Amino acid sequence: MGKRIRQAKLYILATALLLLIEQPVLWDLYRPAATANAPLPTGPFVALTFDDGPKAETTSRLLDGLSQRGVRCTFFVLGVQLEGNEDLLRRMANEGHQIGLHTAHHKALAGLGPADFSAEVDELRFALTALLGPEDYMLRPPYGMISRAVEDRAAAPIVLWSVDPEDWSDHDAARIAAHIIDNAKDGDIILLHDIYDASVDAALEAVDALMAKGYTFVTVEELFALRGVEPENGKVYRKLPPA
Numbered sequence: 062m063g064k065r066i067r068q069a070k071l072y073i074l075a076t077a078l079l080l081l082i083e084q085p086v087l088w089d090l091y092r093p094a095a096t097a098n099a100p101l102p103t104g105p106f107v108a109l110t111f112d113d114g115p116k117a118e119t120t121s122r123l124l125d126g127l128s129q130r131g132v133r134c135t136f137f138v139l140g141v142q143l144e145g146n147e148d149l150l151r152r153m154a155n156e157g158h159q160i161g162l163h164t165a166h167h168k169a170l171a172g173l174g175p176a177d178f179s180a181e182v183d184e185l186r187f188a189l190t191a192l193l194g195p196e197d198y199m200l201r202p203p204y205g206m207i208s209r210a211v212e213d214r215a216a217a218p219i220v221l222w223s224v225d226p227e228d229w230s231d232h233d234a235a236r237i238a239a240h241i242i243d244n245a246k247d248g249d250i251i252l253l254h255d256i257y258d259a260s261v262d263a264a265l266e267a268v269d270a271l272m273a274k275g276y277t278f279v280t281v282e283e284l285f286a287l288r289g290v291e292p293e294n295g296k297v298y299r300k301l302p303p304a
């Protein structure tokens with residue numbers, strides 16, 4: 062078989078497979094695989110999420126490691142961390158990572174009045190929109206603290222987590238990585254913080270181990286699309302297991 066015919070057949074096969082899957086976001090997800098003629102990922106899928114950044118040294122190192130592995134994840138950023146880190150945020154967006162809201166000053170949102178809530182969430186949304194353009198920025202409330210008022214005022218899907226290695230508690234990269242590797246299941250959302258060196262080391266170690274087991278890392282947005290779930294504003298999501 063000629064090389065061109067072989068390539069044409071592969072192209073048709075890849076196109077047919079993609080057409081079977083009706084989520085447009087998957088075109089993005091599979092773009093790198095299509096160019097490498099690699100098999101399409103079928104799951105299990107997990108979403109790594111990082112809170113409290115960005116922080117220049119640790120977040121840059123994480124982005125380097127994720128880029129080397131072709132892995133995308135989700136960053137819930139703080140407003141107070143934006144200044145001076147604008148290029149880092151643009152890099153995140155350019156490299157296909159999802160960016161979400163973690164409030165302006167890491168305040169517990171439950172109990173805030175409407176004006177204070179708006180200063181924490183809406184102002185960060187405005188700042189990110191000015192920097193990166195309009196997106197559906199999802200919300201992760203600090204400490205995972207939610208209330209009826211938080212849900213009512215969020216104007217965004219609320220993303221919590223299903224795997225929490227408590228990376229802030231001991232900065233022990235080996236323990237944190239083992240917790241992720243031992244507990245991650247299809248559809249899980251994993252909580253980490255990109256402001257600690259140990260968390261960056263643990264994340265990359267867990268990525269290597271879980272990819273070797275066949276896991277694919279996706280953004281939270283991609284996880285919704287893969288499950289055929291339309292994210293709803295004010296609704297709380299902790300994981301997106303297979304139906």
Ligand SMILES: [Zn+2]
Nearest residue numbers: 112113203204
């Ligand atoms: Zn936080």
